[in-house]
């Protein structure tokens with residue numbers, strides 16, 4: 001059985017695409033966080049902004065394997081208003097069954113990922129074994145493929161039992 005679980009939240013599809021690509025490279029299972037209240041149209045986008053500005057934890061659903069059975073979870077989510085997307089905040093803050101080791105991959109236009117990494121570490125009380133930011137453009141044009149592949153190999157090694165957790169950052173300058 002895989003030791004690594006990927007959990008993604010995606011509003012417009014970019015983070016899901018990154019998560020699915022990593023899952024395909026490494027043959028890791030993928031779980032998905034979704035909104036209980038749909039975010040269609042202008043009011044939906046406005047709610048995204050408010051969730052970030054007010055650090056809200058919107059109601060979510062999770063569909064996927066039970067995280068407690070894994071050595072490491074890779075969290076994938078977008079940046080909204082320079083912060084972690086609210087639904088992933090809810091997931092991190094409310095799940096009590098996440099493995100000790102986690103990695104965080106954020107997708108964004110250009111800026112804000114460090115805030116999300118810091119918030120995730122604060123909520124979980126530990127640093128990620130790896131964090132990385134990807135621009136929507138490099139996901140769309142496929143230019144992040146080599147970096148993502150290398151991360152997959154590195155995370156597979158980090159998931160070995162007994163491997164110490166250590167911080168790492170593979171983000172581009174824009175992060």
Ligand SMILES: Cc1cc2nc3c(=O)[nH]c(=O)nc-3n(C[C@H](O)[C@H](O)[C@H](O)COP(=O)(O)O)c2cc1C
Pocket residue numbers: 009010011012013014015016045048049077078079080081082083107108109110111112135136
């Ligand atoms: C409401 C909203 C706020 C956003 N705020 C930022 C931001 O502060 N910084 C940034 O670089 N990108 C920002 N973006 C762009 C998204 O982070 C980026 O397009 C991301 O890849 C979308 O992921 P998704 O398709 O999985 O939802 C924002 C997008 C939305 C919808």
